[in-house]
Amino acid sequence: LLSTMPLGFRGDGGAQQMEMYPPVFRSVMLVGDSGVGKTCLLVRFKDGAFLAGSFISTVGIDFRNKVLNIDALKVKLQIWDTAGQERFRSVTHAYYRDAHALLLLYDVTNKASFDNIKAWLTEIHEYAQQDVVLMLLGNKADVAHERVVKREEGEKLAKVFGVPFMETSAKSGLNVELAFTAVAKELKHRSTKEPDDPKFQLQDYVNKEMKSAGCCHS
Numbered sequence: 482l483l484s485t486m487p488l489g490f491r492g493d494g495g496a497q498q499m500e501m502y503p504p505v506f507r508s509v510m511l512v513g514d515s516g517v518g519k520t521c522l523l524v525r526f527k528d529g530a531f532l533a534g535s536f537i538s539t540v541g542i543d544f545r546n547k548v549l550n551i552d553a554l555k556v557k558l559q560i561w562d563t564a565g566q567e568r569f570r571s572v573t574h575a576y577y578r579d580a581h582a583l584l585l586l587y588d589v590t591n592k593a594s595f596d597n598i599k600a601w602l603t604e605i606h607e608y609a610q611q612d613v614v615l616m617l618l619g620n621k622a623d624v625a626h627e628r629v630v631k632r633e634e635g636e637k638l639a640k641v642f643g644v645p646f647m648e649t650s651a652k653s654g655l656n657v658e659l660a661f662t663a664v665a666k667e668l669k670h671r672s673t674k675e676p677d678d679p680k681f682q683l684q685d686y687v688n689k690e691m692k693s694a695g696c697c698h699s
């Protein structure tokens with residue numbers, strides 16, 4: 482019977498709830514300089530753990546899947562972890578156009594990774610889809626003593642480029658779930674929205690969530 486029912490109206494494994502829409506399948510790509518914590522962010526999100534120990538740089542590209550429940554709808558994220566090293570850049574370029582969302586990371590303890598954000602945005606502009614969902618993340622927010630980029634600087638840069646922003650920590654888990662959930666919400670909203678739906682504001686959502694968690698919001 483299931484196979485004869487339209488996808489969007491299949492029951493939820495015998496549960497009474499009927500889904501209005503089929504699962505949303507979207508790809509998210511992590512980009513940014515080598516060492517900013519892309520792999521660790523993905524591992525923290527996928528497995529809830531921090532990859533401690535020596536730093537093993539990603540070679541080429543890798544991906545992991547995770548299914549999120551967003552407003553009673555399943556959103557399957559295929560998350561691509563790219564290599565930040567310059568020598569793999571041409572590999573990464575080939576994947577940009579298939580990404581529905583990009584998480585662009587810098588490391589708050591590494592000024593060069595922050596200064597390179599402009600160059601990353603230029604690259605994104607060149608290779609990614611025009612309407613790609615983009616968010617800037619200042620990672621390693623757990624490190625207090627070696628911090629060289631203030632949260633306000635991240636906020637300012639993000640504002641200049643009109644990109645949502647927050648700080649994260651793959652080590653402590655700060656805002657990791659929120660970053661992926663916010664992006665998934667935006668992607669879900671775009672794929673299911675009715676003509677009269679108000680626009681989903683990613684930064685407003687993130688600010689509200691951080692505020693209610695009592696975290697990191699000016």
Ligand SMILES: Nc1nc2c(ncn2[C@@H]2O[C@H](COP(=O)(O)OP(=O)(O)OP(=O)(O)O)[C@@H](O)[C@H]2O)c(=O)[nH]1
Binds near residue numbers: 534538650
């Ligand atoms: N303190 C702290 N260290 C982190 C955090 N995230 C990553 N690291 C450390 O930073 C180093 C680099 O992390 P990776 O996740 O491998 O960096 P990457 O961006 O994937 O690097 P490439 O694969 O070369 O592009 C590792 O030694 C991690 O342990 C974080 O949130 N806090």
